[in-house]
Amino acid sequence: MHDARLLLELGDEAVRRLARRGYTLDLAGLEALSSRRARAIGRVDELRAESKRAAGEVGRAAKAGSSSTEVPAELTALKERARELKDRIREAEDEVEAAEAALRDVLLTIPNLPSDDAPDGDSDADAVEVRRVGEPPAFGFTPRDHVALGEAMGILDFGRAAKLSGARFSVARGPGAVLERALASFFLALHTGRHGYTEFSVPHLVTRETMTGTGQLPKFEEDLFRTGTGDRDLYLIPTAEVPLTNLHADEILPAEELPLAYTAWTPCFRSEAGSYGRDTRGILRLHQFSKVELVRLCAAEESGRELETMLGHAETCLQELGLVYRVVRLAAGDMGFAAQLTYDVEVWLPSQDTYREISSCSDCGTFQARRAGIRAKDAHGGRGQVATLNGSGLPIGRTMAAVLEQCQDEDGSVTLPEALVPFTGFRRLLPDGSTD
């Protein structure tokens, strides 16, 4: 969420920047809502000040009159005036509430301002390639996709997944399930051990307020799974970014403790509304997948540097696994609602002969922190703004698909990256489903 005042100060600059992501900012409308709110608050404040003075007068009059036995007519009149004031305050308060709600409703739906570093455009085709790491392997045979490999080995079972839950779910079996767990353990060990992240285990169901803090709501309700059971109305998290970032909602953090670096391995639930027909095969796009997520909270002015740091952590995952990938900078119009600058890391998928997104690392600036009420204060009481960043490090399913495909041999077996072996306990997946 933006600070209305800052947005108005930016003026045409804000209009120009939001236009880059296809959002038309109504400056005049915003100005009107903002001043309506200010006027309403000013009026309530005046009335309340008057009311307090009136109450004081009544108190003094009552005290002065308490010694005499007569009913003080003056006191009755004073009380009557105070009572009238109260009614007027109530009316004025209703207007404040209405004005604030109107302003807030608009502010909550304005996306973050894209950084000038984000290229123009509104699709993945407009992304700018930053670097390629590794050479796509040249197979002396036609590489199979992860579905063919996984089903042949009996470690992936889409038929039974569909029986249980319908389309866009997967079942992993035996060494497949072990590989999932191993990848998660490997990533977590890397981030907590070498990159300095603190691991969390967090709720997978969160409130509407929590979803609003990171920007999933109110605009993207249709992307989420919602449970309205009993007297609770909770949402399944689409990524651990949501609980991790909101851990400090409505808190004032000691500035000297920043940056905070958090990680968690959680399931992610996405409705994938509007993606009918896309990636229907395999484990690339599911309603439920698991992912190790990275979140950083830092001083506002550090966020650019922090993004590079976090991107490095995501890339390390791929480098350690020896996977071929590239890094692109997303176009202004292709970024998520809360992001001001996003790098996508794309892994090479031999079966598709292309790079596919495996990590998205975003600098959200102060956008989410302002929504979620995350602030900072230094030892001298100086206030500071907080920036939030999030990135995948990495999703388990897509990583597994990349490993299967990039590390496959002609006979249908897969030789795992050396780094995974301590976590799996085996180094090869064989075509018959056994391990070695």
Place this chain on the structure above:
RNA sequence: GGAGGAUUGGCCGAGCGGCCUAAGGCGCACGAUUGGAAAUCGUGUUGGGGCAACACCCCUCACGGGUUCGAAUCCCGUAUCCUCCGCCA
């Protein structure tokens, strides 16, 4: 699910209808003192908002309502924590 108790400023803790613009202590910051420090003394120290304004004003004693001219204080509801019973992994 049921019964009882609790919730005050960074922390401890007073407060039980107007003098709460929240006592006192601890901590912290700044200053004085000192060769320097400790001790001591002084000043300051929740967080938001209106406004050109560190002036002034409003809100904030878990949260939301209510009673009253006036609520930290009385009433109702909610949340969280603690104790006990039930249930359960």
